[in-house]
Amino acid sequence: MAGVGNAHLRAPGDALLRVENLVVEYKARGGGAVQAVSGASIDVVAGETVAVVGESGCGKTTLAKGVMQLIQTASGSVMLDGADLTKLKGEDLRKVRPKIQMIFQDSISSLDPHLKVRALVEQPLKVWGRGNDEERLKKVDELLRSVNMDPEIVGDRKPTEFSGGQCQRISIARALSLEPKILICDEPVSSLDVSIQSQILNIIQDMKKRYGLSLLFISHDLSVVRAISDRIVVMYLGKICEVSTPDKLANSPAHHYTHALVSAVPVPDPKLGRRKAILQGEPPSPTNPPSGCRFRTRCPAATEKCTAEEPQLREVSPGQFVACHHPRG
Numbered sequence: 001m002a003g004v005g006n007a008h009l010r011a012p013g014d015a016l017l018r019v020e021n022l023v024v025e026y027k028a029r030g031g032g033a034v035q036a037v038s039g040a041s042i043d044v045v046a047g048e049t050v051a052v053v054g055e056s057g058c059g060k061t062t063l064a065k066g067v068m069q070l071i072q073t074a075s076g077s078v079m080l081d082g083a084d085l086t087k088l089k090g091e092d093l094r095k096v097r098p099k100i101q102m103i104f105q106d107s108i109s110s111l112d113p114h115l116k117v118r119a120l121v122e123q124p125l126k127v128w129g130r131g132n133d134e135e136r137l138k139k140v141d142e143l144l145r146s147v148n149m150d151p152e153i154v155g156d157r158k159p160t161e162f163s164g165g166q167c168q169r170i171s172i173a174r175a176l177s178l179e180p181k182i183l184i185c186d187e188p189v190s191s192l193d194v195s196i197q198s199q200i201l202n203i204i205q206d207m208k209k210r211y212g213l214s215l216l217f218i219s220h221d222l223s224v225v226r227a228i229s230d231r232i233v234v235m236y237l238g239k240i241c242e243v244s245t246p247d248k249l250a251n252s253p254a255h256h257y258t259h260a261l262v263s264a265v266p267v268p269d270p271k272l273g274r275r276k277a278i279l280q281g282e283p284p285s286p287t288n289p290p291s292g293c294r295f296r297t298r299c300p301a302a303t304e305k306c307t308a309e310e311p312q313l314r315e316v317s318p319g320q321f322v323a324c325h326h327p328r329g
Contacts, residue, residue: 022076051225
């Protein structure tokens with residue numbers, strides 16, 4: 001089914017976040033189930049940025065929400081600092097939440113339009129009883145300045161008065177107010193102008209260094225994740241098909257789907273000729289995925305073995321893992 005296995009995971013004691021065999025399903029019409037995430041495994045080491053990439057509908061955001069336990073997971077485990085979030089409920093889960101925070105794709109709708117900026121950033125601190133009024137105000141102003149916003153100018157204004165990029169800065173400040181260990185970024189720049197994207201990415205990178213964060217970065221843009229990530233996980237139809245370093249993924253992708261993604265990235269050099277890998281057909285239905293490898297219906301190297309047998313993630317070069325019976329050389 002495009003890929004299973006945990007060969008790419010580091011030792012349990014090394015990982016701050018370790019997700020194993022996570023399954024998330026949605027009910028479909030007629031009593032069926034949409035297999036949004038099917039047995040995905042990822043881990044994040046302290047101080048590391050792990051990116052998850054793939055085309056729309058591959059399960060990236062669902063994976064992030066499953067890690068956060070914002071949606072119900074069917075099976076699998078999410079270990080954070082020794083605690084399995086999938087087994088925690090109610091107050092026990094709530095107590096762990098400050099350690100892992102999320103920045104959402106739609107920055108404007110993720111902010112309460114009735115609250116002013118200072119109140120938005122302060123709200124998590126008030127909910128958790130962190131500090132007195134004076135200490136919280138000082139913390140809020142510090143966070144706003146860290147994302148390049150003047151608290152004296154923006155503090156008493158509402159998010160509806162700001163652009164998407166400015167709202168994303170406010171969202172970052174709010175997410176960091178509880179000093180999390182892991183920050184999940186769900187397509188944080190996809191809805192922004194290219195000129196603003198680099199500013200937001202620079203702020204995220206700066207926050208990572210300043211607050212000692214680990215990042216799980218969700219994106220469909222390989223050029224973005226290559227610039228900021230230490231490790232890249234490629235998903236296809238709910239499955240992980242390749243895990244690699246940014247350089248290896250860009251220069252020698254092992255999976256045929258990854259090769260197609262990489263070849264679709266524009267190269268700003270008209271003299272550099274590069275043949276694009278064109279995929280045939282449309283992605284299969286997640287309610288009725290193909291047997292064996294889920295990518296086989298669009299793969300130029302598919303054989304009968306791909307139909308009958310599900311590929312396992314295996315190491316093909318140091319730090320590069322692929323779930324394919326016939327990986328690219």
